[in-house]
Amino acid sequence: MPKVETFNRNTVLQKATEVFHKKGYNGTSMQDLVDATDLNRSSIYNSFGSKLNMFLEVLSHYQSIYGNSFSQKLAQSYNATEAIEAIFDLYIQEIINDNDRKGCLVINCKSEMTNQEPLIKSFMEKNQDRMIAMLEDIVTKGQMEKIFNQNQTASQYALYLFSSIQGLRMTGILNKNENDLRNLTRTVLKVLY
Template structure:
């Protein structure tokens, strides 16, 4: 019976995500989103609810896209240590290709709003938990196959890697020299060997 949603939701989310990523949540206006998505105000509100709701959907979409990219990256590895090396290489390329110096949407979101909006904190915590889980599994496998040392538990190394990756992402906002970033990454990984 009804007229059906005509726009490509994935594409709209991608465009909205770019704006949020570039300007941050608070500096992004509804007008910015209308301009970027070429959707009408009403359509945005109809389809997504509020600005915050849309932002949350963008975060989830961003998370999904990255999860896929990361899985693809990890599959190319011979062993777990190599996988972690590829993971850092992946992030360095993300930084290099980020010409606007936007940083990571999720990390930025934590900086800007983690202590202000519970719904975001919930997202960020669950995002963190899944990432820790991924890293812990990776390290554990590396320790089993003896490519990663046993000086610390897999969980401890997972936290270390999480923190290090966030640091690299943040540092990449101001430093986008590939050599410098690679040296940092090598130094981070050195600990595991």
């Protein structure tokens, strides 16, 4: 009986992600989303409910893409050093390829909306938990392998790395010199050894 959803939801989310990423949540209008997705206004509301709801899906979409890149890199790493360097490498690549200096969608959203939207705040809390869990995992392995020192607990180092990543991502908005970024990363990681 039913007519089925014709558009590809992932494609639409991808287009929406680009707009939100470039203009931010408050800077993006429904008209921008209509134009970018080639969907009708009603279809967007039918399928996504509201602007905020669509944005939340966009965030998850973006997050899962990043998550996949992480998993892939981590699977290719033989030890904790390679793992953590692969993570930072991935961010440096993101920065260098970010020609229009948009920064990270999640970090931008964190600073724009965490104090305004409870749903965003809880997304950010979960995102932080995920990230820190992943980093703590790597550090724990590195400490067991005796590659990383034990001056701090894995949990403490994880928060430090999480913070450093956010700093790197913010720095990368204006500074795209690869040597500088690599050197910065090296300095960040030095404390682990």
